[in-house]
Amino acid sequence: MTIFGPNSLQPNPMSQKNTTLGEFIIENQSEFKYSSGELSRLINSIRLAAKVVNHEVNKAGLVDILGAAGDTNIQGEDQQKLDVFANDAFIKTLTNREIVCGIASEEEDDFITIKGRNEKNDNKYVVLIDPLDGSSNIDVNVSVGTIFSVYRRVTPEGTPVTLEDFLQPGNKQVAAGYIIYGTSTMIVYTTGHGVNGFTLNPAIGTYYLSHPNMQFPETGNIYSVNEGNYVHFPQGIKDYLKYCQKEEGDRPYTARYIGSLVSDFHRNMIKGGIYIYPNTAKDPNGKLRLLYECNPMAFIAEQAGAKASDGFNRIMDIQPTELHQRVPFICGSIRMVEKAETFMQGS
Ligand code: AHG
Ligand code: MN
Ligand code: MN
Numbered sequence: 001m002t003i004f005g006p007n008s009l010q011p012n013p014m015s016q017k018n019t020t021l022g023e024f025i026i027e028n029q030s031e032f033k034y035s036s037g038e039l040s041r042l043i044n045s046i047r048l049a050a051k052v053v054n055h056e057v058n059k060a061g062l063v064d065i066l067g068a069a070g071d072t073n074i075q076g077e078d079q080q081k082l083d084v085f086a087n088d089a090f091i092k093t094l095t096n097r098e099i100v101c102g103i104a105s106e107e108e109d110d111f112i113t114i115k116g117r118n119e120k121n122d123n124k125y126v127v128l129i130d131p132l133d134g135s136s137n138i139d140v141n142v143s144v145g146t147i148f149s150v151y152r153r154v155t156p157e158g159t160p161v162t163l164e165d166f167l168q169p170g171n172k173q174v175a176a177g178y179i180i181y182g183t184s185t186m187i188v189y190t191t192g193h194g195v196n197g198f199t200l201n202p203a204i205g206t207y208y209l210s211h212p213n214m215q216f217p218e219t220g221n222i223y224s225v226n227e228g229n230y231v232h233f234p235q236g237i238k239d240y241l242k243y244c245q246k247e248e249g250d251r252p253y254t255a256r257y258i259g260s261l262v263s264d265f266h267r268n269m270i271k272g273g274i275y276i277y278p279n280t281a282k283d284p285n286g287k288l289r290l291l292y293e294c295n296p297m298a299f300i301a302e303q304a305g306a307k308a309s310d311g312f313n314r315i316m317d318i319q320p321t322e323l324h325q326r327v328p329f330i331c332g333s334i335r336m337v338e339k340a341e342t343f344m345q346g347s
Helices: 021-027 037-058 060-066 082-096 135-141 227-233 235-246 261-271 290-303 335-347
Strands: 100-105 125-132 142-150 173-179 184-192 195-201 206-211 222-224 273-277 307-309 328-332
Touching: 021 037, 021 195, 021 206, 037 060, 037 082, 037 125, 037 142, 037 173, 037 184, 082 100, 082 125, 082 135, 082 142, 100 290, 125 135, 125 290, 135 142, 135 290, 142 290, 173 261, 173 290, 184 206, 184 290, 222 261, 227 235, 235 335, 261 273, 261 290, 261 328, 273 335, 290 307, 290 328, 307 335, 328 335
Parallel strands: 100 125, 222 273
Antiparallel strands: 125 142, 142 173, 173 184, 184 195, 195 206, 273 328, 307 328
């Protein structure tokens, strides 16, 4: 149980100290086992790109006034769709700062090799990103996000990255996080020492530690699933949903589904709940991407005391075979995920 967590009515000594994300990164750098400052610089670049994307996301409602996507804006520049904009912003920031040796993005067919300083290929980390998650929500002013995942390369430094550097199981992640562009903009991330959340003060462009040591409640009463696909769900998920809806004990649970994984996950982490995107007859591997969405969220979930599974296996133990691989995803409060797994495995 968190004593001074986001759900607590106790005063939070960390936020009284007004720790900024920049200070937090420096103060906690030594916790990281390969501590070289490189990972800190990487998180710093993500923080910067997130501010740029945040600014653009906040203008999204003005797009019809300033010029729709595909049009030319007042400066004569082409307007971009936000997912393309976010993809470019993250790739440019990470490339220009010569911090990583490679990037894979949901928006790119193949991974990008970055040669780094003096073209030496001597950087250690690869980043995988979903630059804009929940992009269908942009037009209707609903929260969207960015998800990122960081691995140490497995090929020798000094050589260009290969696919092998990206196809690592989630249990090899050294950092993962998300940015939520919501009523407030937040960065939530882990380097394997718990999960911390930082809220942007837009007036001064600084992120403050607002949610130290975030913990998923062990159980909850929210289930998040696109129930419109119910008829196509596997029997185990159908049975689990009937269990969620049954009047018994603390049930029926409440259904909450935004359609933006970052937002659904964030709410469930604070309130307690389960997120499900199962396989269907049409999509036998589900919809969500193992490398850009499921692994980073699974790492955060486990670091916050929760669980992520495909119904049978731990998400982070799945050996990826391709960059854009999809996987069924069940993630959230540990008791709820365990229960859903028993239905999957019994069906
Ligand atoms: P993206 O916008 O990056 O393509 O991801 C959308 C994902 C995820 O965020 C969300 O939970 C899910 O797709 C929603 O899918 P449905 O519309 O099929 O429910
Ligand atoms: Mn996504
Ligand atoms: Mn996306």
